[in-house]
Amino acid sequence: MVEPGLYAVGVPGPDSDVLVSANYKLSFDHLRDAIKGMDVWVLVLDTRGINVWCAAGKGTFSTGEMVNRINLCKLDSLVSHSRIIVPQLGAVGVSARDVKKATGFRVHYGPVYAADIRKYIEAGYKAEPSMRRVRFGLWDRLVLTPMEIIPAMKFFPWFALVVLLMFGLRPEGIMFRDALAGGLPVLTLGLMAILSGALLTPLLLPFVPFRAFALKGYLMGLAATWLGTGLFPGDVHWSVLAASWIWFPLASSYVALQFTGSTTFTGMSGVDRELRAGLPFYLGGTAVSALLLIVNLVVEWRAL
Amino acid sequence: MKYLLNVSTLKYDPDKCTGCGRCAEVCPHGVFEVQDRKATVTDSDLCMECGACMQNCAFGAIEVRTGVGCAAAIINQMLTGELSCDCGPKNGGGPASCC
Numbered sequence: 001m002v003e004p005g006l007y008a009v010g011v012p013g014p015d016s017d018v019l020v021s022a023n024y025k026l027s028f029d030h031l032r033d034a035i036k037g038m039d040v041w042v043l044v045l046d047t048r049g050i051n052v053w054c055a056a057g058k059g060t061f062s063t064g065e066m067v068n069r070i071n072l073c074k075l076d077s078l079v080s081h082s083r084i085i086v087p088q089l090g091a092v093g094v095s096a097r098d099v100k101k102a103t104g105f106r107v108h109y110g111p112v113y114a115a116d117i118r119k120y121i122e123a124g125y126k127a128e129p130s131m132r133r134v135r136f137g138l139w140d141r142l143v144l145t146p147m148e149i150i151p152a153m154k155f156f157p158w159f160a161l162v163v164l165l166m167f168g169l170r171p172e173g174i175m176f177r178d179a180l181a182g183g184l185p186v187l188t189l190g191l192m193a194i195l196s197g198a199l200l201t202p203l204l205l206p207f208v209p210f211r212a213f214a215l216k217g218y219l220m221g222l223a224a225t226w227l228g229t230g231l232f233p234g235d236v237h238w239s240v241l242a243a244s245w246i247w248f249p250l251a252s253s254y255v256a257l258q259f260t261g262s263t264t265f266t267g268m269s270g271v272d273r274e275l276r277a278g279l280p281f282y283l284g285g286t287a288v289s290a291l292l293l294i295v296n297l298v299v300e301w302r303a304l
Numbered sequence: 305m306k307y308l309l310n311v312s313t314l315k316y317d318p319d320k321c322t323g324c325g326r327c328a329e330v331c332p333h334g335v336f337e338v339q340d341r342k343a344t345v346t347d348s349d350l351c352m353e354c355g356a357c358m359q360n361c362a363f364g365a366i367e368v369r370t371g372v373g374c375a376a377a378i379i380n381q382m383l384t385g386e387l388s389c390d391c392g393p394k395n396g397g398g399p400a401s402c403c
Contacts, residue, residue: 057354057372091330091356092370109329127329134332136305211308261374263305265333267353268371268378270308275378 002028004046006073010039014080017121019110020066020087022047022055027114034114038121041079045069056093063095067102076104085110085117085125088132134264141202144262148198152255156194160187166293171301178300181233186244189228193248196224197255202262213266214278217256221249237299243292250285253278312351313369318342320365327357327366 002023009032018041021031028044035042045065047055055061070076070084086094088109096107111120111131120127163186168179197217201208208216225248229241257274260266314335323341328334333350336343336357343365355370371377380386 056356088330089332089356091360092354094359096326096360097362112332129334132329132332133334206305211306257375261372261376263373265305265350265352266307266373267312267351268373269311269313269353269369271373271375272378273308273311275375275382 001025001049002044004044004069006075006078007042007044009035009042010037012039012041014078016040016079018043018075018079018084018105019117020045020084020090022050022052022061022090024049024051024055027051030114031117034117038118041075043069043073043075043084052087053089053092056090059093061090062093063098063102066094066099070099070103070105082106083108083125085121087114088112088127089134136264138203140264141205141262144259145199145202147262148202148255148259149194151258152194152198156190159190163187163190163293166297169297170304182240185228185232185236186240188231189225189244189248190251192224192228193221193252194255196220197252198259200224201252201256202259205259205263212270212274213260214253214257214274217253218249220256221252224252225249237296239292239295239299243289243296246285246292247289250282254282306349307352309349312348312353313367314345314348314351314353314357315367316343316345317365317367318344320363322363324362326360326362330356330360332356 002025004023016039019031019035020043021028023044023046028042031042045055045061046069047060047065050058050060052061066086075084082105084099084105085108086096089112091109094107096109099105099107108125109127110117110125111127112134113131116127116131120131160183164179164183165174167182167186168174168176170178197220201213201217201220204220205216208219210216210219225245228248229244232241232244257271257278260271260274316336321343323338323343325338325343327336327343328338332354333352335346335348335351337346338344351368352373353368353370355368358366358368358370
C-alpha cells in the first residue's frame with residue numbers, strides 16, 4: 001500500500017499538473033512508470049489499497065475522499081491553477097461538479113490507462129476515443145482466472161468427499177477400492193468442469209457462442225463432459241453417466257457465470273437475469289444428479 | 305464484446321441535456337456521443353451500468369440502476385438481502401478482481 005498524500009514527481013512547480021491516483025501499489029507504480037521524466041504532482045487518495053475502479057465502485061475513491069485529501073494537502077497553496085486530472089474509471093465514484101463546488105478544482109477525466117497519460121496531457125487534456133475505452137483482451141482475462149479457479153478449488157474437497165462416499169459406501173462400511181475405482185473418473189471430470197468454467201470459458205470468451213455467460217459455460221461444460229465421460233470404465237452404470245451429463249455442464253456453467261464479476265463489460269441487470277434463469281437448473285440438476293448417484297449405489301449393493 | 309441485449313436500465317432524457325459532454329468523457333464503453341450540443345446514446349447494449357455518467361451529469365439527465373455485476377454479490381443479496389461484493393482483497397495486497 002502507498003501512503004495517501006501528495007507526492008512530487010520530478011521537480012513540479014505551481015503550474016505543474018496534478019494527477020490523482022489510488023493507494024493501490026500497482027496503480028501507483030503504473031502511473032509512476034508512465035510519467036517518468038515529467039514534473040507533476042500526484043495526489044494519492046486513501047482507497048485502502050484497492051485499485052481505482054473497484055474503489056470507485058465501493059465508494060472509497062470518492063468525492064468526499066478527494067475533497068478531504070485536497071484540503072489536507074493544501075493543494076490550493078501549491079498550485080496556481082485549478083486543474084486536477086482524475087483517472088477516467090474513477091468517475092464511477094466522483095462527481096466532478098461536487099468537487100468543484102467544494103474545492104474550486106475542476107476535474108478533468110484522464111484516459112482509462114495510465115500509459116496514455118502523457119499523450120493526453122501533450123494533446124492539451126484531450127483523450128482520443130480509444131483512450132476512453134476499457135479493454136478486455138486475452139491477457140486481461142488470463143490474469144483474472146485465478147480469482148475463479150481458487151474459489152472453485154476450495155469447493156472441490158467437499159465435492160470429492162461426496163463422490164467418494166457415493167461410490168465407496170457399502171453395507172459393511174466404506175470400501176476404498178470401490179470408492180477410488182468408481183470415484184476417480186468422476187473426480188477427474190469434476191476438475192475438467194472447473195477448468196472449463198473458470199479457465200477455458202474466460203480465455204475463449206469472445207469465441208464461445210451465446211452472450212450469456214451461463215450458456216457459454218454450459219457449452220464448454222458439455223465438451224468437457226464428453227471428453228471426461230470417455231475416461232469412464234466400460235461397465236459404468238447408466239445412472240452415473242446420466243448424473244455426469246446433467247451435473248458437470250451445469251457446474252461449468254455456474255463457475256463461468258462467476259466470471260461476470262471480473263469482466264469489464266457485464267452489468268448487474270444482465271447477471272441478475274442470468275442467475276434468476278439459471279438457479280432452478282443449478283439446484284434442480286444437483287438434486288436429480290444426487291438421486292441418480294443413490295440409484296447407482298442401490299444397484300451396486302444389490303449386485304453384491 | 306457485448307453482453308445481454310435489452311437488459312441495461314440506462315435512461316437518458318435529452319430535454320435536460322446541455323451538451324456538456326461529461327457523459328461521453330466518463331463512459332468506458334462509448335455509450336454517449338455529443339453531436340450539436342446534445343448527447344445521444346450510441347448503443348445502450350454496451351452499457352455496463354457502472355453509473356459514471358449519472359454520477360457526473362450535473363443536470364440529472366441520466367438515470368441507471370447501478371451495482372456490481374457480480375454473480376457472487378447477487379447470490380449474497382438473495383441470501384442475506386445485502387448487496388455486497390467481498391471478492392476484493394480485504395487488507396490490501398493482491399489484485400482485486402471484482403466490480
